[in-house]
Amino acid sequence: MAALAVLSLTAACAHAASPVSSTAVAADGSAPASGAPAAEVRLGYFANVTHTTAIVGVAKDFFAQKLGSTKLSTQIFNAGPDEMTALLSGKLDAAYAGPSSALNAWVKSKGGLTIVAGAQNAGAELVVSSKINSTADLRDKTLASPQLGNTQDVALRYWLKQQGYATDQQGGGDVKISPTDNATSLTLFEAGKIDGAWVPEPWASRLVVEGKGHVLVDEKTLWPGGRFATTNLAVSSTFLRAHPQTVRALIDGQLAANAWITADPAEAAALVNTTIKSLTGKSLRDAVITRAWAEENVTDDPEASSLRSSLDHAVADGLLKPTPLNGIYDLTLLNQALSAAGDPAVSSAGLGSQ
Incomplete structure (x- = not known):
């Protein structure tokens, strides 16, 4: 694995921002005209099968194609808390992470990140x-x-x-x-x-x-x-406000990646295995990738309704205190992208914009 970014949570919380409201979009369903594309977007993800969306999106250039002139930089992590600390401290702009890690970071930073899409279910x-x-x-x-x-x-x-x-x-x-x-x-x-x-x-x-x-x-x-969310796409709330076009481009890249994975799962599994080897130095045995592939599936739906249960579980574990979750999701850009692709909208389960 690549070295992890190790940052203090105190520093992360210092960069907290309030939740983001709905974002405007052009009438043709293209990326919003407000704001300006970022010069660079720094994306974190894991070398795990449960991060297939991110792995394929990077390896097949789906993100890069949609981002255009915006440079894509990536960093590999082993676990969500380190990754969320990097996101909240300004070392990342966007990250694929588990819902509990995103939830914990959102609570502690008082809205410093926003979940904008799902990515993986189960596994x-x-x-x-x-x-x-x-x-x-x-x-x-x-x-x-x-x-x-x-x-x-x-x-x-x-x-x-x-x-x-x-x-x-x-x-x-x-x-x-x-x-x-x-x-x-x-x-x-x-x-x-x-x-x-x-x-x-x-x-x-x-x-x-x-x-x-x-x-x-x-x-x-x-x-x-x-059905439960395993991986979501979270972005810095500050970055989302400043660069909605770039976030929409990331989401468009994700939709393209997930469509390709769904259309050709065998080739996708092979690509994921090859990429995991390049990132970790070791490929997965055929029996491992075959079994792992059957245990999870890609999705753009963040399964927002399951987050309330995740919070309840974290509270019961003594890891978090009860807290309102309204604003943790902004699925506006995702639903605009889904509509443009002719796909049905997904729900924020009353926990944010959609």
Whole structure:
């Protein structure tokens, strides 16, 4: 993995801004005429299958084509909290990240970012060793999550609480949670030094195929209809106000990328695997990419209604306090782009503009 940007949350909060209101658009559905295109847009994402939209958008130049003269710069991250800190501190302008990471950053920065689109749905599991066959076997075991407060960390802590297990942020309690980057989690799991991990794809599939683990919880089973947001596109609220044209161009690039992925999934899977190798130095085994690909799907819908539940879960975990969410979404530009493409609009579930 590329080196992560490590920045203080205090610095991030100092750049907070109020939520963004609806943005104007030209009558023909093209990018809005107000504002000016940015000279550069700095985009963060992960080398994960759950960031397929971003990987394809960059690799196939879908973003670059729509951005025109605006330069696209990219940076790879391992987990959402570091990425959100970079976004809020002004080191990134836009980022593909999990909803819990975006939610946590939005709350702490008082509106310093805005979710403008979905990207990925599902694709996260709790994979455990062969010595764990039921929930009852988890007591006194050690499980990993990608990072404290990230989307899978929140899901793991909340699920354990529902099973009657106490955890804490210091790694104590009935079940010990050790926030660990995904690659290290795989190594520790193979060595028997942790008992499992709640991780996104392709790491869940790597734990199954390479680590010889098995799935104890498929997160899809915990959500109505099996649908929950895994990855959203968030942008700096300041950047959105200053450069709505550039944000619209990013969204147009995403729609083009997702359309290509949907039309040719086999080629898309191969491209994602090749790109992951170029970013991490190692490609995925055929069995891993095949399994991981089947566990998630691309989408432009941010599944906004699931965010209320994500907040409830983070509050129950002691990671956030109850807070109003109105304004965390501005789906205006997305719905304009969807309309121009002849596709139906998506909902902000009353949590912002649409």
